[in-house]
Amino acid sequence: MSAKITLGHGSGGRLTQRLIEDVFMPHLKSAALDEADDAARVSLGSGQLVATTDAFTVRPLFFPGGDIGKLAVCGTVNDLVVCGAVPKCLTAAFIIEEGFETDTLALIAENFARECRNARVEVVAADTKVVERGKGDGVFITVAGIGSLQAGADLGTGRIAEGDAVIVSGDIGDHGAAILLARGELNIQADIASDCASLHDLVLPLLAQFPGAVRFMRDATRGGAATVLNEIASKSGHRVLLEEERIPVKPQVEGLCEMLGLSPWYLANEGTIVLIVDKQAAPAVLRRLRSHQLGRNAAVIGEILEAAQAPAGVYLQTPSRGRRILDALVSDQLPRIC
């Protein structure tokens, strides 16, 4: 651990993991946080609730496919649904920089509210703070979300077994690529929009329709699909074998990555999730995903193998039949993508 915080500590990769483990966990350790999921189960009264929080600091505030207001809702909703929870209510806190345009703030609030209606969540508490010019960056939004655990949702890396199918719900890398272009620092034009979307309607019906078949889900945000898959490998103690040819990536995202020496595996997504699904049920789950507009490009991209022959981790089978390790993100390709 370095003595100062670097942008890499915010990447969602290994440096973020170390920051959390070294600085926060020694103090904030609790049963719920130990699970280190995107959301945690909470027992209050008779109901089983799920709670989550995220700070949104995306730059720029507006980008093709969304803005910080819509993103803040989608990100929170998706953290809940991948845990099998029906999103119920949100809290929202806005940290606003002095001098920020009131009309822009109103537009962000409007987009935030529209996405809340779309995801059928209610805003139950809100706060605003203003910081001096140069002590913030336009607006930061922190959202906490509360959902109620859907009956039959039984998800966890502990349920992952050999032979399970690895599915992504759509093209990977769109959000990260869209943000990169929206910053306007590259002088590249490409038709790429963020995948930013609330996935309640895509994901929750799966759990009811295929009880027990979905082992684990995670939205592939900071650190991208590679980082989520590495977490899955590490927590389940299995190998994840992926077939590079099967991964759905838009040609313009792939082109941008090639030009810049990036990999879509590490680019953030805000409406695309990784699912680990029982092998037998996988074809039906895939059809169900593809029947929804937000899952139309879903694909089986690999399978879970035991870690007997080789250590737990993520392995990428390339078209030339080579096999390489796909590591977790260490530092960031791109700071402040969410």
Next chain:
Amino acid sequence: MSAKITLGHGSGGRLTQRLIEDVFMPHLKSAALDEADDAARVSLGSGQLVATTDAFTVRPLFFPGGDIGKLAVCGTVNDLVVCGAVPKCLTAAFIIEEGFETDTLALIAENFARECRNARVEVVAADTKVVERGKGDGVFITVAGIGSLQAGADLGTGRIAEGDAVIVSGDIGDHGAAILLARGELNIQADIASDCASLHDLVLPLLAQFPGAVRFMRDATRGGAATVLNEIASKSGHRVLLEEERIPVKPQVEGLCEMLGLSPWYLANEGTIVLIVDKQAAPAVLRRLRSHQLGRNAAVIGEILEAAQAPAGVYLQTPSRGRRILDALVSDQLPRIC
């Protein structure tokens, strides 16, 4: 509404109110937010929950009596307990500026965690984000809190009636004064510490011991006691008549205010609340408050009158028998006190 956000919009006074009403409420209107309390009731499953959120941007991060970590927990806990809720769990999101010292962050996390243990709340979800140098200010912490409504808690401005006693749980203005001095811009030395404290043990037993006697409570944070009392007057449609002589203020806080032309009525508190209590029960409630270390300076400072002879509002009876209107804070005396 001006076209740009000013520091005054973050004061907790009338400008903040207008920002919320003009920019946020048209979009985010919900039954819970309409109540515009510090925390809102949420029905999930069979339990009645209370949820709240606050962003903490206090400057400096450390001050006599506390730091941003302790403050973030106390502020959230107090928002819950004044609504009659037993604090159960928190979520916490840290927005950290690049270059911030890791050791300082660890100290803040430690103080945050210590206060969680003191208030018996569990951290169930957390997030960290890093922003570039000059796009943040050390660290901002946003906390959401969830509590369960205590049996017998029946609080609301609608329950306030003529003759009710107005009580403060302690000296007013300590937090605001401590922050002002801690900034070191005044070249004044005075022994003033923030009142920053979690009030669960002071407040919640009152509700069980004096069922129905406590009509309404509110922690007097941004905007100070005057702003809370004005909200009470405006929402209940009553007059609040205060006796200036009875208000507990530390001599050093009063001295500082006189020197700087400030009023302790508008200085923030982080461990002092205003209670509206049934007249008959008031002496016993006051004794109970004073028996607790955090309520030892509690005082009855006035009473609720009907708004028949004069309009609803807060009136201050001065020692010379004059009576003046004590208005809500319009803009800020002091930005970023919490």
